Amino acid sequence: MLQLVLPLLLSAALAVDTPVRYAEDRAPAIVNPLFATSMSEARLHELVFEGLFSDDHDLRSAPQLAESLELAEDKLTATVRLRQGVRWHDGESFDADDVIFSVRAMSDAATASTEAGRTAWISEVTALDPHTVQLTFVAPEHSPQDKLHFKILPEHRLGELPIKRTHPFRNRPVGTGPWMVQAFNEDSSISLSRFADHWRPASLSELSMREVSDKNYQSKLLLYKSLDLLVRVLPRDLAPLQNDRNIELYPYQTNSWWYVGFNLSDVRLKDARVREALALLVDIPELLRPIGTGELVTGPFVVSSPYYDHGVPKRETDPDRAGALLREAGYSFDGKRWLDASGSPLRVRLASQADLETSQDVVVNLQSQLQNQGIVVEPEFLRRAEWKQRVWRERDFDLILSQWSFDRNEDVYEQFHSSGGRNFVGYASAEVDQLLDEARNTTDPQVKKQQLRRVHSVIAADIPMMFLWTLDNYAAVSSKVGSVEIHPFYFFTWATDWTLR
């Protein structure tokens, strides 16, 4: 396959004025920041949309669509002056109404934005004039600019609330960012061109996002100059890239961990003994081996996190203990399979995202491990829309294999608070809820560390997920792209400074 395709790709690579081409494992399902769920979407949004504030190179909040912020003495309101002369990609002017609309859209219950949590601290937003807004807060805010990074959307393109995921905006997005979407192509790639009227025009004139689900193939395309940038290289693929003088590797810090989640609304998986038994039957280092080096985690934080509880022991594979737990839970072993009280085999569906070669390897390995221990596993490889529908909305799964990426705040509230919008495993613990609520409000960093370490230990004991591993993050970039600095989470935040050598 590669031998046939590469010459074609190579000839394409020789064309003059090719855009900077980057690869994503999966193309964004839609381009609308109100409904962003994946890293590929977040990265694309960073190119197309802007917030009032954004991270500067020292990771401090710097004005983007804002010009300045003045915080009231009581810290309950702030006046934000907006940058003037900013235009949307369709030529319309950006103004205060867009800010008001964005906050309301994200907060709108009927819209059910995935970003709702990012505006919940704002109780009111009003326009003082076309280029000034006043924000009123639910509680005193010490540094509101640190929370004003969510993307601002064009009121004139999105119209009335509520907004639906199917709104045509998803295929015709309009932002104020340094690049604008030119085309969604049939091969799932997305073409972007520089927005000439941007208040700080980018150097790179064209960008192209290409969907390449096979990580190994991504590396080969980069080596053959048919791609210019890989946002994430697996450890096993680093060596050949490291040896190529035309490629530069950039380590960057994103807090990501892989997991197998249990659907806690499933009557079988609601039983902690069954979950523990399944966890004890899995050899996690063996699952990791095909991917390369990584570090096993015991809870919802990466090992270097200040919130990681190093006192939580790693769970070793223990089929005997697993068997005892399953018997205790009412299952019996017929010599080949575990059977429930009615004599039916213990059978679980394991959902993962389709077209992700790495996940498929893990799923097949996991299936094999559990089946060898008498558990029937039915893999389901779900396409993007199906995944969002069944996992995010309907919660129609038994087990899911996926990975979460967190910014440097490592806020697991949405995943583990009983009211969390991303808690699709259905985890509910009064103690964890209380700890997460308290951790959001504490002003003592030492206490917050302790609170979240306890969250780690409680969750690890409750086993709503099998926590698997974290991997080192490296981006690989063609040396033709210069002045590269990579934001540790959103990746493209500083791409306006990138150049072609």
Add this chain to the structure above:
Amino acid sequence: MKPYLPCCLLAWMACTPVAPTPPSAPPSVEGAPAAAPVAASPDLREFGWISEATRSPTTFTALLADDRDGWIALHANDYERAADRFETPTSRARAEWMLALLHHDLARLTGYAVETFFSEWDARSGLPDESAATMIATLGSFCSESGALSGWASRCSPEAPGFAMAQEIARGRAPWDHVGVDVYGKRMALHRAARTSGALDGLLAAAVQPLVVEPVGDFERTFFDPCLHRTLADHWTNRTAMSLGGEGWRAMAGFSDLGLAGSLFAPWLHASDLDSELRAADIPGVIGARAPSLRRLGVGTNPHAGDDPVSAREEVASLDRGLADWRASLSEGASDEGLAVLEDLRLIERYRQEYLTTRARYALLAERPRQALAYLEAARDPSDPTVGAANSPVLWALLAEAQLHAGRARAALDALHVLSGTHPEVLGLREVVGSLAVLRGLDRTGDSREE
């Protein structure tokens, strides 16, 4: 770079007959211009320990014969083991020197982290009442090696434990001169023992326990000893000097009298480079950063204007081009044994990392953290995310420091986590950097996505 495969070489090291030959005399490099043109075919004799080990493997083998375990440990960047295994004092000094550098780096990092953490916490919401925070900040400022005592001491409560020590610190006296029975007095007694008799065990055992624990509701606030690495740095600097028969860090000039033993695996290529750099340096950690001999490879060593990572990356690219040419030339003239030494011990990669980490330290001291990061990212071997032959403890320590200075406290924790695998005593440093990362996130809403 290929994976680290030392086994065949180590076997060879053990079996090859020893036939000592005198080391080649390094030429003078004085007066070399900063931007000399690229030398297409550098003279192999000009490039110090790599050339020497490659071209005269018997010299190399003879050196290893006496202190084989020490050199193997030093090559593996296991400084403590090397310091323990070297039998020849002057060779042992090489490992002691690396330990001194490591702890100087960690002391500087601790000082910066402690000062930044308490200052930012104070600015945001004020430090908690009746807390040891100001006392720890006082200790941290003294031990930071910055030479500047901030105003923390004057804010310590007269009723608080350690107040007498804080007053002494305010008068410029070292905290380890303080004698007392409170927690500070007990910990400072361990520092004194380490400093006067070289007894590190007690200090290292205590290092993984908090110095102060304060209950806060159902939780605890913990503060670790911010002077640990300062004492360890001073200890290893003194040990280096003793092993070389000198005094203070300038005793390292003695390395230039040791031939290959004084430069093998070092950031300086040979004795004349070391001498040249010692004349110019006023602090120890930058020896190797100027690298006069490198200029023959077309690598300019003048500092760049501003904290521009692009120019640092260009310098690395220039270095890599030069080293590639150098490797080709060396390989052409080398025997099979010489090639085995060069490739199996990854001598060029080792020198490259030593040089780039020293350049990074130089950039950090010049307040150019982004350049330092560029050097360190280039120096780091991604094939092995641990401390070992591929990536030294110093690299991880400097990476943490550069990340912290670049505003990336959370990323600094990644490097410190790696370092803690071999140096558990960095726990206290991890905790304060972790607290700083948490503090900086208190006013943010976190973001998370599916990958």
